[in-house]
Amino acid sequence: MHSTDTAAAVAAAIGDAGSIFIAAHENPDGDAVGSLLGLRSILLSLGKRVHAATPTPPPARFRFLEGFDAISTDPPAERPDLAIALDCDGADRLGKLKNALLAAETVVDIDHHGGTNTFGEIRLVDPSAAATAMLVMDVAHELGMQRPTPEQASALYAALIADTGCFRFTNTSPAALRLGAELVAAGADPSDLSRRVFTIRPMEAVRLEARALSSLTLIDGGVAIATLAREDFAQTEASAELTEGIIDDFRDAIGVRAAVLLKESEPGTWQVSMRGDRVDVATVAREFGGGGHRYAAGCTIEGSRDDVTARLAAALQDAVREAPDA
Numbered sequence: 001m002h003s004t005d006t007a008a009a010v011a012a013a014i015g016d017a018g019s020i021f022i023a024a025h026e027n028p029d030g031d032a033v034g035s036l037l038g039l040r041s042i043l044l045s046l047g048k049r050v051h052a053a054t055p056t057p058p059p060a061r062f063r064f065l066e067g068f069d070a071i072s073t074d075p076p077a078e079r080p081d082l083a084i085a086l087d088c089d090g091a092d093r094l095g096k097l098k099n100a101l102l103a104a105e106t107v108v109d110i111d112h113h114g115g116t117n118t119f120g121e122i123r124l125v126d127p128s129a130a131a132t133a134m135l136v137m138d139v140a141h142e143l144g145m146q147r148p149t150p151e152q153a154s155a156l157y158a159a160l161i162a163d164t165g166c167f168r169f170t171n172t173s174p175a176a177l178r179l180g181a182e183l184v185a186a187g188a189d190p191s192d193l194s195r196r197v198f199t200i201r202p203m204e205a206v207r208l209e210a211r212a213l214s215s216l217t218l219i220d221g222g223v224a225i226a227t228l229a230r231e232d233f234a235q236t237e238a239s240a241e242l243t244e245g246i247i248d249d250f251r252d253a254i255g256v257r258a259a260v261l262l263k264e265s266e267p268g269t270w271q272v273s274m275r276g277d278r279v280d281v282a283t284v285a286r287e288f289g290g291g292g293h294r295y296a297a298g299c300t301i302e303g304s305r306d307d308v309t310a311r312l313a314a315a316l317q318d319a320v321r322e323a324p325d326a
Contacts, residue, residue: 006124007135010084011142013106013122017082019049021075023101024086025093026055027271029244030162030197032087033062033071035110035132038148038155039086040067042140045149051076055095059241064196065158066151075100083120084108087132089291090117110135112163113293114282130169130176133159137179150187157188158197165248166194170295198245205242208232212246212261221317222257222277224250225309229264240265243273251275257323258316262308265300270308273298274316279323284315 014020020043024032032054040052053072062068075097083104085091088111091098101107107120112135114127124135133156140148148156160180164172167180184190208228216226228243243263251259258279263271272290274281274297282297288311290299301308 006122007138007142009122010108010110010124010139013082013108014043014046014048014139014143017048017080017106019051019076019078019080019082021051021053021080021083021101021104022086023053023055023083023088023094023097025088026095027240028054028056028058028087030062031131031133031159033058033068034065034155034157034159034162035086035136036071037065037067038133038152038159039084039136039139040070041149041152041155042136042143042145046143051080053097055097059244061196061201061241061244062158065155067155080104082106082108084110085120086110086136087112089113091119092117093291110139113291117291128173130171130173131160131163133157133163134176134179137182148183148186153183153186153188154193157183157190158193161190161194162197166198171293201242201245204236204238207236208238208242209246209249211236212243213249216250218255219313219317221320222255223260223313223316223320224253224256224258225260225262225313226250227262227264227270227305227309229305230267233264240271247273247275251277257320260312260316262305262312264305268302268304270301270303270305271298272301272308272312276319276323279316279319281316281319284312284319287315288312 024036043050083101108122109120110124112129112132118125211232212226218224247261257277259275261273276295282292282294285297285299288299
């Protein structure tokens with residue numbers, strides 16, 4: 001259940017602030033970008049001075065959302081009255097924006113992850129929420145917003161379907177479906193947005209996916225691991241953001257209990273995405289300094305491909321053994 005008292009506290013802090021810095025996590029996903037842009041638009045409509053940023057650039061495939069080009073990768077030039085972190089699962093995921101955000105007079109943490117890394121003076125953290133966008137809407141309602149604009153609705157709907165897999169994942173709740181209906185009624189186009197978020201992609205992404213799937217290995221315990229090395233990105237002329245969705249193409253294969261995609265961002269540095277079929281991959285991610293949701297998490301690991309693969313495989317095999325039968 002959402003904490004409306006805390007949403008009211010966030011709304012009160014917004015009301016008292018003139019300048020507001022809002023930021024989402026590094027390597028932002030659809031929920032982070034959509035929540036950031038939806039909240040930015042809402043704050044601007046209230047006459048606030050808003051600086052919106054992510055520590056690493058947001059994926060270009062979300063450029064269709066209003067305000068995308070206003071997202072910075074730098075902190076604001078001056079200390080803001082209020083700072084709001086979105087979808088971060090801990091301040092460390094703010095990367096180079098962390099110090100500037102925590103230096104604000106008041107800091108708000110809005111998140112739906114289930115970790116213990118909450119921070120700030122006001123914490124609207126609800127692991128039962130399917131997406132951070134749901135909590136943004138709680139705040140919007142407390143601010144007196146009766147109906148979002150079509151642009152706001154589109155940003156928040158994109159965020160909602162990104163984290164629910166277009167209402168396919170286990171976190172899809174009655175509340176998530178009700179919010180989806182509210183946003184569609186306000187002008188979000190479900191057909192167009194689902195295509196933009198999940199389907200439309202450049203040919204470079206298709207070639208990159210082919211390389212990932214050709215590397216796919218299923219090891220004992222039902223752990224499927226695919227890797228993309230730096231040469232894969234170079235030879236397909238694909239950027240790291242084009243890996244979005246690749247893991248979903250093998251996570252549901254029969255016999256897979258845990259799916260892993262390793263992406264080499266720098267020599268010997270691997271960005272790891274994990275998905276679990278009733279397997280707690282968030283605990284595994286935290287073992288390696290990462291975090292996320294129970295069945296969808298990630299981390300960064302340094303080492304050779306073979307070493308990183310072996311370490312992850314061992315940890316995930318343990319997690320599979322501790323999980324209930326599929």
